[in-house]
Amino acid sequence: xxxxxxxxxxxxxxxxxxxxxxxxxxxxxxxxxxxxxxxxxxxxxxxxxxxxxxxxxxxxxxxxxxxxxxxxxxxxxxxxxxxxxxxxxxxxxxxxxxxxxxxxxxxxxxxxxxxxxxxxxxxxxxxxxxxxxxxxxxxxxxxxxxxxxxxxxxxxxxxxxxxxxxxxxxxxxxxxxxxxxxxxxxxxxxxxxxxxxxxxxxxxxxxxxxxxxxxxxxxxxxxxxxxxxxxxxxxxxxxxxxxxxxxxxxxxxxxxxxxxxxxxxxxxxxxxxxxxxxxxxxxxxxxxxxxxxxxxxxxxxxxxxxxxxxxxxxxxxxxxxxxxxxxxxxxxxxxxxxxxxxxxxxxxxxxxxxxxxxxxxxxxxxxxxxxxxxxxxxxxxxxxxxxxxxxxxxxxxxxxxxxxxxxxxxxxxxxxxxxxxxxxxxxxxxxxxxxxxxxxxxxxxxxxxxxxxxxxxxxxxxxxxxxxxxxxxxxxxxxxxxxxxxxxxxxxxxxxxxxxxxxxxxxxxxxxxxxxxx
Amino acid sequence: xxxxxxxxxxxxxxxxxxxxxxxxxxxxxxxxxxxxxxxxxxxxxxxxxxxxxxxxxxxxxxxxxxxxxxxxxxxxxxxxxxxxxxxxxxxxxxxxxxxx
Amino acid sequence: xxxxxxxxxxxxxxxxxxxxxxxxxxxxxxxxxxxxxxxxxxxxxxxxxxxxxxxxxxxxxxxxxxxxxxxxxxxxxxxxxxxxxxxxxxxxxxxxxxxxxxxxxxxxxxxxxxxxxxxxxxxxxxxxxxxxxxxxxxxxxxxxxxxxxxxxxxxxxxxxxxxxxxxxxxxxxxxxxxxxxxxxxxxxxxxxxxxxxxxxxxxxxxxxxxxxxxxxxxxxxxxxxxxxxxxxxxxxxxxxxxxxxxxxxxxxxxxxxxxxxxxxxxxxxxxxxxxxxxxxxxxxxxxxxxxxxx
Numbered sequence: 071x072x073x074x075x076x077x078x079x080x081x082x083x084x085x086x087x088x089x090x091x092x093x094x095x096x097x098x099x100x101x102x103x104x105x106x107x108x109x110x111x112x113x114x115x116x117x118x119x120x121x122x123x124x125x126x127x128x129x130x131x132x133x134x135x136x137x138x139x140x141x142x143x144x145x146x147x148x149x150x151x152x153x154x155x156x157x158x159x160x161x162x163x164x165x166x167x168x169x170x171x172x173x174x175x176x177x178x179x180x181x182x183x184x185x186x187x188x189x190x191x192x193x194x195x196x197x198x199x200x201x202x203x204x205x206x207x208x209x210x211x212x213x214x215x216x217x218x219x220x221x222x223x224x225x226x227x228x229x230x231x232x233x234x235x236x237x238x239x240x241x242x243x244x245x246x247x248x249x250x251x252x253x254x255x256x257x258x259x260x261x262x263x264x265x266x267x268x269x270x271x272x273x274x275x276x277x278x279x280x281x282x283x284x285x286x287x288x289x290x291x292x293x294x295x296x297x298x299x300x301x302x303x304x305x306x307x308x309x310x311x312x313x314x315x316x317x318x319x320x321x322x323x324x325x326x327x328x329x330x331x332x333x334x335x336x337x338x339x340x341x342x343x344x345x346x347x348x349x350x351x352x353x354x355x356x357x358x359x360x361x362x363x364x365x366x367x368x369x370x371x372x373x374x375x376x377x378x379x380x381x382x383x384x385x386x387x388x389x390x391x392x393x394x395x396x397x398x399x400x401x402x403x404x405x406x407x408x409x410x411x412x413x414x415x416x417x418x419x420x421x422x423x424x425x426x427x428x429x430x431x432x433x434x435x436x437x438x439x440x441x442x443x444x445x446x447x448x449x450x451x452x453x454x455x456x457x458x459x460x461x462x463x464x465x466x467x468x469x470x471x472x473x474x475x476x477x478x479x480x481x482x483x484x485x486x487x488x489x490x491x492x493x494x495x496x497x498x499x500x501x502x503x504x505x506x507x508x509x510x511x512x513x514x515x516x517x518x519x520x521x522x523x524x525x526x527x528x529x530x531x532x533x534x535x536x537x538x539x540x541x542x543x544x545x546x547x548x549x550x551x552x553x554x555x556x557x558x559x560x561x562x563x564x565x566x567x568x569x570x571x572x573x574x575x576x577x578x579x580x581x582x583x584x585x586x587x588x
Numbered sequence: 589x590x591x592x593x594x595x596x597x598x599x600x601x602x603x604x605x606x607x608x609x610x611x612x613x614x615x616x617x618x619x620x621x622x623x624x625x626x627x628x629x630x631x632x633x634x635x636x637x638x639x640x641x642x643x644x645x646x647x648x649x650x651x652x653x654x655x656x657x658x659x660x661x662x663x664x665x666x667x668x669x670x671x672x673x674x675x676x677x678x679x680x681x682x683x684x685x686x687x688x
Numbered sequence: 689x690x691x692x693x694x695x696x697x698x699x700x701x702x703x704x705x706x707x708x709x710x711x712x713x714x715x716x717x718x719x720x721x722x723x724x725x726x727x728x729x730x731x732x733x734x735x736x737x738x739x740x741x742x743x744x745x746x747x748x749x750x751x752x753x754x755x756x757x758x759x760x761x762x763x764x765x766x767x768x769x770x771x772x773x774x775x776x777x778x779x780x781x782x783x784x785x786x787x788x789x790x791x792x793x794x795x796x797x798x799x800x801x802x803x804x805x806x807x808x809x810x811x812x813x814x815x816x817x818x819x820x821x822x823x824x825x826x827x828x829x830x831x832x833x834x835x836x837x838x839x840x841x842x843x844x845x846x847x848x849x850x851x852x853x854x855x856x857x858x859x860x861x862x863x864x865x866x867x868x869x870x871x872x873x874x875x876x877x878x879x880x881x882x883x884x885x886x887x888x889x890x891x892x893x894x895x896x897x898x899x900x901x902x903x904x905x906x907x908x909x910x911x912x913x914x915x916x917x918x919x920x921x922x923x924x925x926x927x928x929x930x931x932x933x934x935x936x937x938x939x940x941x942x943x944x945x946x947x948x949x950x951x952x953x954x955x956x957x958x959x960x961x962x963x964x965x966x967x968x969x970x971x972x973x974x975x976x977x978x979x980x981x982x
Contacts, residue, residue, distance in 0.1 A: 324915035325711050331919075462629040488714075491605050491659020492627045516714040539979025555710070555747065556661055559630035586629075599735050605707040663746035664706045664739065671735035681738060683771035687806045 075454055075503045077581045083215050083568050089578045094477060094509055097576035101430070105231040107274040111299060119301045120247040124158040127300045131275035133159065137236040138168040140273060142265035143175050144253055144402060148312030151241035151279045153180050154304055160190045168193040170233055172224060172265035173468050176201035186211060195233055197221055198458065198468015207569050208465050210585040216570040218458070222427030222434065222474035223575045225268040232577060238273035240266045241307045245280040246288040249298025254290055254412050256282035258308040261403020261412055263292045267422035270297040281307040290413065292420060314405035321355035325516050329485050330359035333443060333514045336483060338367045339538035340531060342440045345373045349441040350380040350475055353404045356485045360443050361385040368394050379435055380426060380471060387411045390418060399435055401426040427474040429575055436478025444472050444484050448500045451545050453507030453522045455484060456500035458572065461493035463562040463586045469504055474575050476509040481527055483512045494552035494559065496545065501562065503581040504572055517551055518543030563587040593651045597675035600668035607660035609672040614652040619643055625657035638662055642669040693753050694718040694973055695840065695880055695909040696925040697918050702727035703736030713749035715915040716922055721755045724769055725784050733765050737772045744776035755816060757782040761791050774802040780814040780839065785847065787823040789834035796835040811837065820844030821851040825866045832877035842911055843870050845884035858894055871906050878963060880908040889914040899924040926978040927971045935968035936982065
């Protein structure tokens, strides 16, 4: 069958029943009650939830072959919990697990790939798989396809029963022996634990893994004791040097700076750029530069923002401290400055990822967002976005909150260069469709700004940008320019085997990724 | 006028959008191309074709060429191969040959 | 003055770096200078020449005035640089360190020979002369009038001040005379005057001050060395409402004169000559480039 973005999909992939993407807002309108594996539990006889080792906690949770385990990715590249837990599980001989972290960060020594190869893990569900594991998956390492969901879809999947978690292992930079935990304090603070809440609230068993046991009660409390079964202290839960790595770079690349400046020109030209507006810029090099330019433009215009949302870097905390943003809602903290700010600044708050992005709730903060700035690997002439697969079909990124922000924000702006090396970024058809073009308002490149004529704010934006002398180009022309520079790439050949399913924020299938033919 | 590859020579860098080309003498072995590229899947064939074309423009049949490509576009590859050939042959570029 | 082409900014891109050469076209500069001279190390001159030749030939940016800066007239590279540069068919070739009219004439003659051999329309490639010494400044008028190919003179302040044993300061009093001398030479010859680089790329406020003077003195454009300088300089060359209105009135008078088949056209008692008409057109082109509807 063919879905609403023209992708060919099978009816079933193994046991996975494909619900094709029908268009934004066209998914199932039947909303059954929330399901959960959480059950009440009596107070522990020993008077404490602290167990000596991870093995003890795994056994106490009753983890068995074929069950589902989950983790959060708030420690990002500095995560040391996943490796330790998986090693302990392997030591106990438990196999065929469904591994369902909020995102697979590129951890090494051990890498997740080892646990797939030895059969500890047989299924993966996450927002993205990159690095060594991504390469292995795309080459057909796993029998069952990886299920990729954007951030907003993970709480939906958990509460709808699509993803039932048996045991959640939640790393924390500080916790007490009765299970109150946080990422905001301690030597290895990661800041917001936004991605841990839905797991804590809905998993069958919840284990807090910390390297910093504090006196009862821990304060502040992110994850409350009422959801926690066991606590384990390990030597180290995170490597602070790597927690902020991979994000938050200040770019000097003049091309990226120009794209950022143009992006802010677009924002400042819009009529929605007014007192009390809201924005999300993210963590890429261009995004950080955007934040700095935006701060200047707000100062010039004499306006302040009501809130900034999502993954938060130091640049946005600077704006808060200058009084330019009233509330900073952090689903994630991208660096040490942002991590500390939640404790230090009353208006910088930790939010549950579901509050940030879950459209199947009674309202997420994205519903109130004016401007969302996004990165992308590829955009096509229908404005569809690929944020997963690179020029040779390799796994390059994660869905993150990209599809959620594009849909949630009034005006979503995709920033990317026309070409990267010899790889075109504006293409006739994206290799993997992650975000439907209808939710993308603007594409900003070094060669010009393209508006999506099918976006709901097209007429308004066109009027505002024309009035502000922002030069507009046709997306077709950008595509042709990219081709004229790099030539026409040979299509990537795939086998019939589906290695990953790409779900949209409503749980339907927007695309699949097939094994690369070598 | 065919040129002779007399010595090993290099042109280009390992920077993004560039290609490092090494040309070596290979008497009687034809044109042997070793290609390393971050766009091998999508542009490997085109890169080889360009290298062959440049060598044939110079009338060179025998040489061993090593390319470490960092996403160079076609005319950059052309320029780097031309530079490496000129250096390896010790001859200047025949600009008059460009006149059609 | 030749054809109307904006020359507010000319941005150098190093012939040694493919990534710089490829990205340079995307900044908003009017003129893109592919450099074979100062930014290219001696051992890379041959490779840079081939790179620039191929890039201009196969990847010429649309809507941009393309310039190739060759090595010095007395350098060992100049002959081959010209062979390559002419065959690449740029809009102009920029010659560094020009001091005498005969130097330009010699280069122009060589260009004609290569144009002929390569089957390129003779005289189609223009010349920009960099004036970078006291001799160059003293001979600026002869240089500007030396050959019909010459369309612009550009001041190179660093080498000029060195030749003068002067200090190079931000206030730039040490180049004030040179700026004016070059401007007068250009006005006399009817060619364009391009001001020197402001070299502190991190000092945006300093650049703004400097380019204000550039414009007030009468320069048509400025050389820039970093992409981030482009927008600032272009903005400084955005004409005021008064200037736009005056340009519109000049052109309206010219149109009216044509309709009435008048030989001489006047505006408020002043004769409108060809350079005035061209300047008015340039003003409007600058306004349009800045996004102003005229």
